[in-house]
Amino acid sequence: xxxxxxNENGELTHLLSIxxxxxxxxxxxxxxxxxxxxxxxxxxxxxxxxxxKSVFNLFFENSTRTRTTFEIAAKRLSADVINxxxxxxxxxxxxxLLDTIDNLCAMHANMFVVRHAASGAPYLIAEHLxxxxxxxxxxxxxxxxRHAHPxxxxxxxxxxxxxxxxxxxxxxxxxGDILHSRVARSDIHALTTLGVPEVRxxxxxxxxxxxxxxxxxxxxxxxxxxxKGCDVVIMLRLQNERMNGALLPSAGEYFKxxxxxxxxxxxxxxxxxxxxxGPMNRGVEIDSGVADxxxxxxLDQVTFGIAVRMAVMSILAGN
Amino acid sequence: xxxxxxHLPDAEAQCRALAEQIRPHLTPDTALVGxxxxxxxxxxxxxxxxxxxxxxxxxDISFYRDDFAEKGLHPQVRPTHIPFEVEGRKLILxxxxxxxxxxxxxxxxxxxxxxxxxAVELAVLADRGGRELPMAPTYCVWHLxxxxxxxxxxxxxxxGRLSWSVEDHA
Amino acid sequence: MKIAIKNGRLIxxxxxxxxxxDLFLAGGRVAGVGxxxxxxxxxxxxxxxxxxxxxxxIDLSARLGRLETELEAAVAGGVTTLVSPPDMDPPLDEPxxxxxxxxxxxxxxxxxxxxxxxxxxxxEGEKLAEMATLRQAGCIAFSQGKxxxxxxxxxxRAFEYAATFGFAxxxxxxxxxxxxxGFAHDGEVASRLGLTGIPVSAETIAIATCLTLAADTGVxxxxxxxxxxxxxxxxxxxxxxxxxxTCDVGIHHLHLCEYDIGFFDTQARFDPPLRSQRDRxxxxxxxxxxxxxxxxxxxxxxxxxxxxxxxxxxxxxxxxELLLPLTLKWAQGGKLSLAAALAxxxxxxxxxxxxxxxGHLAPGAQADVCLFAPEEAWxxxxxxxxxxxxxxxxxxxxLAGRTKITLVGGRRVFDAR
Numbered sequence: 001x002x003x004x005x006x007n008e009n010g011e012l013t014h015l016l017s018i019x020x021x022x023x024x025x026x027x028x029x030x031x032x033x034x035x036x037x038x039x040x041x042x043x044x045x046x047x048x049x050x051x052x053k054s055v056f057n058l059f060f061e062n063s064t065r066t067r068t069t070f071e072i073a074a075k076r077l078s079a080d081v082i083n084x085x086x087x088x089x090x091x092x093x094x095x096x097l098l099d100t101i102d103n104l105c106a107m108h109a110n111m112f113v114v115r116h117a118a119s120g121a122p123y124l125i126a127e128h129l130x131x132x133x134x135x136x137x138x139x140x141x142x143x144x145x146r147h148a149h150p151x152x153x154x155x156x157x158x159x160x161x162x163x164x165x166x167x168x169x170x171x172x173x174x175x176g177d178i179l180h181s182r183v184a185r186s187d188i189h190a191l192t193t194l195g196v197p198e199v200r201x202x203x204x205x206x207x208x209x210x211x212x213x214x215x216x217x218x219x220x221x222x223x224x225x226x227x228k229g230c231d232v233v234i235m236l237r238l239q240n241e242r243m244n245g246a247l248l249p250s251a252g253e254y255f256k257x258x259x260x261x262x263x264x265x266x267x268x269x270x271x272x273x274x275x276x277x278g279p280m281n282r283g284v285e286i287d288s289g290v291a292d293x294x295x296x297x298x299l300d301q302v303t304f305g306i307a308v309r310m311a312v313m314s315i316l317a318g319n
Numbered sequence: 320x321x322x323x324x325x326h327l328p329d330a331e332a333q334c335r336a337l338a339e340q341i342r343p344h345l346t347p348d349t350a351l352v353g354x355x356x357x358x359x360x361x362x363x364x365x366x367x368x369x370x371x372x373x374x375x376x377x378x379d380i381s382f383y384r385d386d387f388a389e390k391g392l393h394p395q396v397r398p399t400h401i402p403f404e405v406e407g408r409k410l411i412l413x414x415x416x417x418x419x420x421x422x423x424x425x426x427x428x429x430x431x432x433x434x435x436x437x438a439v440e441l442a443v444l445a446d447r448g449g450r451e452l453p454m455a456p457t458y459c460v461w462h463l464x465x466x467x468x469x470x471x472x473x474x475x476x477x478x479g480r481l482s483w484s485v486e487d488h489a
Numbered sequence: 490m491k492i493a494i495k496n497g498r499l500i501x502x503x504x505x506x507x508x509x510x511d512l513f514l515a516g517g518r519v520a521g522v523g524x525x526x527x528x529x530x531x532x533x534x535x536x537x538x539x540x541x542x543x544x545x546x547i548d549l550s551a552r553l554g555r556l557e558t559e560l561e562a563a564v565a566g567g568v569t570t571l572v573s574p575p576d577m578d579p580p581l582d583e584p585x586x587x588x589x590x591x592x593x594x595x596x597x598x599x600x601x602x603x604x605x606x607x608x609x610x611x612x613e614g615e616k617l618a619e620m621a622t623l624r625q626a627g628c629i630a631f632s633q634g635k636x637x638x639x640x641x642x643x644x645x646r647a648f649e650y651a652a653t654f655g656f657a658x659x660x661x662x663x664x665x666x667x668x669x670x671g672f673a674h675d676g677e678v679a680s681r682l683g684l685t686g687i688p689v690s691a692e693t694i695a696i697a698t699c700l701t702l703a704a705d706t707g708v709x710x711x712x713x714x715x716x717x718x719x720x721x722x723x724x725x726x727x728x729x730x731x732x733x734x735t736c737d738v739g740i741h742h743l744h745l746c747e748y749d750i751g752f753f754d755t756q757a758r759f760d761p762p763l764r765s766q767r768d769r770x771x772x773x774x775x776x777x778x779x780x781x782x783x784x785x786x787x788x789x790x791x792x793x794x795x796x797x798x799x800x801x802x803x804x805x806x807x808x809x810e811l812l813l814p815l816t817l818k819w820a821q822g823g824k825l826s827l828a829a830a831l832a833x834x835x836x837x838x839x840x841x842x843x844x845x846x847x848g849h850l851a852p853g854a855q856a857d858v859c860l861f862a863p864e865e866a867w868x869x870x871x872x873x874x875x876x877x878x879x880x881x882x883x884x885x886x887x888l889a890g891r892t893k894i895t896l897v898g899g900r901r902v903f904d905a906r
Contacts, residue, residue: 004752011391016752019681028394035379035396043406044432047382049392098796118798119683120753128796145800146683182683209680210688314382318391 004126011319014126014139015312017148018189026193030158032311033304039076040306049314050079053110057083058100059142060116065278066142069302070113070151073309077317079111097121098128105129111138111313119145119182138316140309146180151312152277153186155305157194159297160232162304163273167191173200173226173268174217176236176258176285177207183277184236185215192216202226203258206247223258230268235260235276238285251284261287265295273297330473330481333444333460334361338368340458341411341442348437349409351375354426355397357415357473360481361444365413375413376401383425405434411457415473417443420454445483447471490532490899491515493525497537497860501544502828503836503849512542514856517899521852537860540893543831544848545569545857547838549737550713551787551809552577553602554877556590559789559809560599562876564903566810567859567892568785570601570838570847575612576634582607582618584626591627599902601857603842605632605659608647614638617650629842630657630711635760637665641698648706657709657843662695662720663687663761672800674716674764678747684799687762689717696720700727703734711841712736714786716761718771725780735841738772739786740815741806741882745769749882755795755802756882759786777823782837785812789878807878811869813861814888827863856899865891 003020007013012025039045055074057067067083074081086100097116104112114122122141129137143149157167164170172191178184178201191199192215199217201208212219220226227233243251265274274286274296282288290296353362353375362375377400381393412426423441430436440457448464465471470486492514499510499522506522513521513529520526548571553559563571573590575581581590587604594602606628607618613636620631631651638644651658668691673679675686696712700723703710715721715736724736741759746769749757757763775781788805795802812834820830839848846855866889871879895903 032392032396035381035398038398038400042432043434046432048428049382049387096793096797116798118800120800121798123753124796124798144683145798146685148683185681185683210675210686211677211680214677215681315392318387 004123004130007319012315013319014122015150015316016122016126016139016141018150018153018186018193019148021193023193023195026154026157026190029154029308029311029315030161032315033154033158033307036076036307036310037304040303046076046078048078050074050077050110050317053079053317054108055079055081055111055113055313056104056109057081057113058086058104058115059084060086060097060114060121061143063115063143066115069305070140070142070309073306073313076306077310077313079313097124101125101128102132105132105134105137109137111140111317113140113142114144115142116144119147121145140312140316143182146182146185148186149182150186151305151309152183153190154312155301155308156183156187156234156275156277157190158304158308159275159301160273162300163297164231167194167196170196170231171198171200171229172196172232172234173202173230174234174236175202175223175226175260177238177242178203178212178236179207179209180239180242181236187234188215188217200226200230204248207242223264224267227264227267230272233260233265233268233272233274235274235286237277237279238281243284255284259283259285259287260290262289262293265290275301278302327483327485328461330444330483334364334481335368336460337361337442337444337458338365340460341365342369345369345371346409347372349411350403351411351413352401352426352430353377353413354422355379358413360473360475361415362413364481365442373403376403378426378429380422380425380429383429385421385425399429401433405430405436407435407437409438409440410436411440411442413442415444416471417441417446417454417456417459418449420450420452423454424452444473445471491520491529492533492535492856492896492899493529493531494535494537494542494858494860497540497542499542499850500828500831501850502832503839504851505828507826507828512850512858514858514896514899517856519850519852519854519856522850535860535894539862540860541827541863543859543861544835544850544854545859545895545897546812546834547842547848548572548787548809548812548834549782549784549838549841550574550739551785552789552805554789556593557597557599558875558877559787560594560597560602562809562874563600564895564897565875565892565905567813567861567895568600568809569857569859569895569897570603571809572603572605572629572842574634575605575607575632576636580607580612580634581605581628582610582612582623584619584622587623587626587628598897598900600897603627603629605630605634607631608633608651608658609638609643612636614640615643617647620651620656621654624654624656630659632659632713633661635661637663639665644698645702645706648702648708652706652708655709657711659711659713660699661713661761662692662699662715664691664694667691667694672758672762672804673750674747674762676747676765678750682750682753682799689719689764689768692717692720692761693723696723700724700732700734704732707733710734714739714761714784715772715775715781716742716764716768718768721771721775721780725775725778728780736781737784737838737841738776738781740783740808740812740819741786742769743773743776743783743819744815745882750799753799754882755797755799756806756880756884758799758802758804759806760804773819773823776819776833777825777829779832779837782833782841783812783816784838785809787876787878788880789876790880792879795880806881807874807876808881809876810874811881811883811888813859813892814890815883817863817890818888856896858896859892860894861890861892863890865889867891
């Protein structure tokens with residue numbers, strides 16, 4: 001089966017998922033992102049790569065934060081950015097997703113940054129563009145359902161590489177609600193592709209997807225056990241609606257067993273870094289002492305995220 | 320591809336000659352900016368040969384190329400690194416070969432995104448003609464004319480020695 | 490009309506016949522096999538050289554959109570009898586609706602349509618539908634289609650009432666709560682793609698409930714569309730213990746598994762979902778062993794129903810015209826004889842329907858006959874399918890086995906020659 005993210009030359013033309021991408025493509029994105037890092041410190045915080053191109057932010061699901069980082073990234077590449085709040089406009093009128101896409105193609109879009117509540121929606125768009133022969137329109141998945149959030153996965157890898165230099169001897173733990181997390185899935189694929197020998201998933205059985213081990217991770221239910229010897233701890237956000245229901249009895253009980261406290265973090269390696277995709281729930285999945293502590297690199301992730309998104313957009317636009 | 324019988328001068332000697340051309344014009348605020356990759360190596364040599372206050376800046380013009388739409392992003396982009404304030408400085412842009420002038424234009428554009436220099440000069444080892452933009456070198460040690468299909472590149476071996484190579488693209 | 494079908498390879502699984510024999514039809518029935526009955530003079534002769542002559546196929550589940558189009562698709566696929574589920578719009582819970590469907594189908598004179606009646610009013614799972622009246626109107630058994638009965642008390646009552654009259658109940662075993670949010674097998678692929686899963690236990694729990702109630706009430710139970718190896722094993726065990734239970738499997742589930750979802754291919758969305766390879770192997774073995782029969786689970790859909798994100802896509806595939814070639818493909822993979830391959834789409838379903846005049850070709854049987862070229866390859870394309878539903882994961886594939894002539898009640902209703 002052909003990977004719909006790659007063109008006939010094997011180059012990245014859409015970024016839909018980390019899964020199935022070869023290591024050299026991931027490394028190229030990270031290397032390119034490194035080159036973009038300096039731009040924010042310059043007099044003019046822009047390069048002309050995407051001058052005259054139109055980037056449409058299609059957010060079928062609200063996320064001001066993610067949308068803003070894509071917007072900044074596109075603007076630093078000199079693209080024109082159009083933000084569409086689709087949650088309110090077209091779908092309310094009964095227009096189908098692909099009708100919306102056809103309309104925007106007619107407005108000469110060059111790139112779609114798509115956030116959608118349904119897993120796989122960006123694939124549907126990418127395949128549609130292929131069917132109607134819009135070869136030069138690129139799709140970036142900015143989060144689809146529980147499936148993937150590849151730019152978040154890449155910025156996490158950038159952060160890890162920044163602090164740990166290489167991936168070959170790391171132990172990385174991902175903690176919390178993996179079942180509902182697109183970030184976790186993208187991180188797992190990225191870590192295994194980049195050669196991390198041990199990826200651990202830590203959480204209660206209600207928050208772990210079936211047959212998770214087949215994705216190349218080691219499952220731990222006991223956080224104290226799972227954190228031992230870790231170089232990197234990635235904490236996941238626990239959505240409010242999951243806290244008091246059938247999945248978990250209470251936020252308090254969750255924090256007791258799966259919240260990251262300074263005491264639990266001490267089980268990891270002394271130089272371990274703590275990551276979180278944000279926004280954090282202090283006192284639910286992470287203690288403030290850790291979130292504000294010197295091992296946390298959460299704000300760096302945000303900074304790196306812009307460079308990584310610039311790298312992704314410029315590589316796609318050139319292929 | 321074939322190696323042309325063209326006699327190739329010693330690039331290391333040319334670097335020394337280029338340094339001597341520049342020397343009389345140096346001011347206390349002169350700084351070098353080398354264009355990756357050949358220009359960066361030459362700038363490194365010039366820094367050793369000339370009394371300059373700082374190390375050279377290094378510039379990767381991948382994000383400023385005018386052929387991005389056709390060729391896409393260069394597979395290997397290195398970070399631009401300019402370790403000094405550009406604003407009000409006298410800069411010498413260093414490259415190995417001056418050809419169409421498009422690289423120089425891209426480099427100037429990028430430089431100006433760092434600030435407004437007082438003056439920019441251009442130093443190259445070779446000027447092979449074939450200009451497509453109104454550019455001329457301020458300092459140059461080797462003037463020659465080459466046909467379009469011929470590619471003149473500066474190489475650096477494992478020991479760090481610079482040398483020329485010529486290839487014909489059929 | 491007296492018809493002689495000559496020079497064909499006659500396969501009649503019920504009577505273990507696979508031999509070069511002529512078939513003689515008269516008065517809409519089979520009049521003779523091998524030898525013409527005394528005084529038989531054919532008014533029409535069909536040369537079946539190179540063709541297999543077998544009983545018309547019986548499809549235990551086909552949804553009908555535009556009746557005429559879909560019944561034309563049926564006979565083009567060699568299907569002469571099909572069972573339609575009651576969860577149509579409106580639900581088939583009133584005798585008039587059943588009568589109208591049976592009459593319209595009879596007027597068209599293509600395939601026979603045997604409707605399933607609603608087990609509960611409006612299929613809401615609460616009040617019993619008028620089963621005896623629906624039976625008189627032509628409903629052959631009672632079902633909820635894909636709609637659940639949440640209240641186990643109501644389910645028990647329905648079983649008891651149907652058992653009183655000797656009616657059969659056909660249910661798709663799927664626990665409502667374990668399946669309502671899901672749209673793929675709860676396994677590796679759903680986990681990777683971030684699709685909410687439906688665990689195998691959704692099926693096995695429902696089977697356990699149904700089997701328990703069937704054993705207690707003595708109702709004739711048919712379980713529709715099993716999807717798991719564990720489910721098949723439970724049915725096999727219950728049958729060995731003497732429970733009057735039968736079951737069927739959708740033909741796609743013998744060929745496809747969770748991996749066929751690939752990158753969110755909505756054509757691979759089924760209800761019940763495509764499960765693991767192990768489950769698929771278990772289903773294949775169950776059909777080969779005679780525990781389950783096959784159905785096409787024909788579900789014609791608009792293109793728009795599939796051009797949406799996976800979770801929003803309607804489940805199902807077009808199937809009437811693929812039932813035969815996909816059955817042959819399964820048999821070839823499992824190294825089964827042609828007769829063994831055809832049993833789960835002829836004699837097997839006839840036995841479940843309790844019809845000894847269908848699904849075989851002994852004298853006296855209905856003259857429902859399918860003549861097909863077993864080796865002929867054809868490509869599945871939108872144009873090559875008569876059904877309005879072009880939705881199939883096999884689109885573009887080449888399949889072997891093509892129906893050439895179909896007879897229903899001794900009338901030639903399809904002829905591709």
